[in-house]
Amino acid sequence: MLETMRESFVTFRDHVAFVIQGVSHTYADLTRRIRAIQGLIEREAATEANIGIIANDDLETYASILAVWFAGKAMVPIAPTHPVDRNLSVLRQASLRVVLSSADGDLRSELHNASGAMFLLTTGLADIGELSAAQARDDDIAYILFTSGSTGTPKGVPISHRALRSFCEAFTALGVELDQNDRVLQMFDLTFDLSLMSYCVPLMCGASVYTVPPGVIKYTAIYSLLEEHNITCALMVPSILARLRPFFPEIKLDALKVSMFCGEALYADLITEWGTCAPKARIWNVYGPTEATIFCTAYECLRGAEWQLENGIISIGQPMVGVEVLVVNEGRLPVKHGDMGELCLGGRQLTLGYWQNPERDAVAFFEHAGQRWYRTGDLCRAAHDGNLMYCGRADQQVKIQGFRVELGEIEHRVRELTGLKHVAAVAVKDEAGELRIRLFLEGFSGALPAMLKELKTKLPAYMMPEKTTNLDVLPLNVNGKIDRPALVKVAANS
Amino acid sequence: MSKTPAEILLEVNVVFCEVLATPDVVLTDSTTANDVEGWDSLNHVRLIAAVEERFGVKFMLKEVMRFANVGDMCRLIYTKLGS
Numbered sequence: 001m002l003e004t005m006r007e008s009f010v011t012f013r014d015h016v017a018f019v020i021q022g023v024s025h026t027y028a029d030l031t032r033r034i035r036a037i038q039g040l041i042e043r044e045a046a047t048e049a050n051i052g053i054i055a056n057d058d059l060e061t062y063a064s065i066l067a068v069w070f071a072g073k074a075m076v077p078i079a080p081t082h083p084v085d086r087n088l089s090v091l092r093q094a095s096l097r098v099v100l101s102s103a104d105g106d107l108r109s110e111l112h113n114a115s116g117a118m119f120l121l122t123t124g125l126a127d128i129g130e131l132s133a134a135q136a137r138d139d140d141i142a143y144i145l146f147t148s149g150s151t152g153t154p155k156g157v158p159i160s161h162r163a164l165r166s167f168c169e170a171f172t173a174l175g176v177e178l179d180q181n182d183r184v185l186q187m188f189d190l191t192f193d194l195s196l197m198s199y200c201v202p203l204m205c206g207a208s209v210y211t212v213p214p215g216v217i218k219y220t221a222i223y224s225l226l227e228e229h230n231i232t233c234a235l236m237v238p239s240i241l242a243r244l245r246p247f248f249p250e251i252k253l254d255a256l257k258v259s260m261f262c263g264e265a266l267y268a269d270l271i272t273e274w275g276t277c278a279p280k281a282r283i284w285n286v287y288g289p290t291e292a293t294i295f296c297t298a299y300e301c302l303r304g305a306e307w308q309l310e311n312g313i314i315s316i317g318q319p320m321v322g323v324e325v326l327v328v329n330e331g332r333l334p335v336k337h338g339d340m341g342e343l344c345l346g347g348r349q350l351t352l353g354y355w356q357n358p359e360r361d362a363v364a365f366f367e368h369a370g371q372r373w374y375r376t377g378d379l380c381r382a383a384h385d386g387n388l389m390y391c392g393r394a395d396q397q398v399k400i401q402g403f404r405v406e407l408g409e410i411e412h413r414v415r416e417l418t419g420l421k422h423v424a425a426v427a428v429k430d431e432a433g434e435l436r437i438r439l440f441l442e443g444f445s446g447a448l449p450a451m452l453k454e455l456k457t458k459l460p461a462y463m464m465p466e467k468t469t470n471l472d473v474l475p476l477n478v479n480g481k482i483d484r485p486a487l488v489k490v491a492a493n494s
Numbered sequence: 495m496s497k498t499p500a501e502i503l504l505e506v507n508v509v510f511c512e513v514l515a516t517p518d519v520v521l522t523d524s525t526t527a528n529d530v531e532g533w534d535s536l537n538h539v540r541l542i543a544a545v546e547e548r549f550g551v552k553f554m555l556k557e558v559m560r561f562a563n564v565g566d567m568c569r570l571i572y573t574k575l576g577s
Contacts, residue, residue: 217527217538220559243539247555401535434536461534467515 001165002069002134004204009131012180012206018059019210019229025059027206033063034070036125037100041071044120045098050074050144052091052099052117055190057214060102060122062199065190068100069142072135074158076144077190080107081214082460084114086154090146091115093156093355138162144355145193147290147404148463150396152412156355157290159193164200166348167293170320171201174298176258176282178233180206183255185234187212187222192403193290194262198235207233219243223251230255235286237263237402241270242432251277260284262295263402265390266314267433271301287316287390290404291364291374293349296323299387308387315387316380322348325388326373327380332366335381340391343380344373398427398435403462410437410465413458417451418444422474424482425465428491438491439465442474469494496575502549502568509544513537523565549575 013028045051053064055077068075076094078087091111099119101108108119136142142161146154178184184202186209188195199209210225212218219240225231238261244251259281266285275283288295299317301307308315319325327341328334335341350372353361364375379391396407410425422442427435448468456464475483507521514532527533545567546552551574561567
């Protein structure tokens with residue numbers, strides 16, 4: 001993959017590689033930055049295996065990711081918007097001693113003081129010549145991303161260059177042809193693996209990446225890019241469309257030719273309407289956990305065809321090239337075709353296991369028929385034509401704006417802060433059909449605003465409860481456990 | 495009688511307090527989403543819809559895209575009510 005990129009950087013040196021906050025950067029600009037940052041890594045961090053990168057929205061950050069790869073090291077993105085405690089947990093778990101940063105801000109000094117890690121500034125570096133062949137090998141780790149963990153600590157998912165390359169090959173095999181004339185939207189936080197599709201795939205073919213600037217109101221910024229820059233390929237989370245829906249009658253995106261959705265359930269009525277907004281686009285629903293590299297199943301919503309649906313939700317399709325799927329029962333044995341079970345994934349895109357977490361590996365991975373499988377926790381069944389239908393979760397994980405959220409992680413943090421025994425976080429659908437988090441406390445006598453303020457320093461914004469309710473006692477089910485369905489009802493009615 | 499820009503701002507403030515379910519929101523012309531607790535992407539959609547209903551106006555997506563702050567929204571409401 002890196003060699004294909006390097007060739008593309010030379011062939012398309014005068015093409016625009018990135019448009020970031022309205023400023024265009026050519027492939028030649030990008031290559032110079034990569035080489036300069038690679039030189040910095042070679043001078044200051046030659047012996048490090050993993051390098052942290054503060055994920056800002058600028059050319060230096062993207063060049064840093066590529067420089068880390070060309071230097072044969074693994075990159076670990078750190079979100080400047082996440083709480084310091086969470087970032088420190090990532091620094092510690094990934095043993096990060098060197099972090100690249102394009103800005104000399106408070107976050108840098110705060111993280112440096114607390115962790116002792118060395119921060120290297122990636123701006124103002126001198127050019128040092130041509131980019132040579134990448135030092136990374138197929139089995140080397142390309143990146144480690146940290147996802148929500150039910151025990152309160154985010155867990156690291158290392159992905160190899162082989163898995164990343166396999167994803168790129170599988171993406172191409174879908175028949176989505178991108179070239180140097182394409183303009184690709186990049187709307188994701190760099191700690192979210194969907195971002196990798198949005199910049200790796202275009203950089204391999206000389207296309208241009210348009211990044212969505214950071215900010216609170218994303219859907220208007222996204223539409224602004226789609227419309228004003230005639231974006232041709234966009235991977236988005238469905239909740240963005242739900243927000244644009246009131247404005248669908250005035251939207252016409254004739255340039256959009258590939259429109260993909262991932263990260264949340266995709267509803268057929270929404271996509272039918274979207275089809276008229278993007279009349280020339282091929283529309284896909286894609287699915288996959290971080291553990292199986294970006295996404296690994298795909299379903300094309302062909303125009304004029306009857307789509308495979310369940311309760312109005314579009315199928316997540318079939319495994320991409322190199323990916324294998326298995327639907328199993330609680331005993332980890334394959335279910336009968338058409339029966340519901342837990343979806344397990346195998347094949348080339350699979351992670352080798354969680355980062356230094358054998359206990360978690362033992363739960364999440366197993367061997368079957370001479371192959372390694374990952375238990376996704378997603379319940380699925382295969383339709384008669386082999387397309388997979390998503391049927392919900394086997395545990396308490398939910399998706400908020402596409403982000404994986406373990407409700408247990410929220411509860412763990414709240415228990416730590418309050419000393420309470422009984423707390424419950426539940427996800428309820430709002431009027432637009434989007435999930436929102438509600439928090440229930442049992443017998444909390446402290447100051448709620450102060451507790452929530454403190455909680456904000458522990459959890460990313462998307463994990464914060466929208467509303468918190470203190471009850472004398474939380475309802476229990478017949479087994480003496482917190483009755484979550486009852487709380488969902490209470491939350492929905494309040 | 496038509497509303498003054500100051501009256502529009504006050505009414506928009508009331509709508510924000512209702513939608514965000516808090517009496518603590520104090521808006522000025524220069525307020526942005528970064529300044530208001532709970533003014534996230536989803537609540538933005540709710541706020542726009544509630545403001546449209548309150549004033550009996552309809553915003554185009556292109557207009558919403560250009561709102562840099564509360565003042566931009568209030569000025570557009572003023573223009574729309576005037577016409």
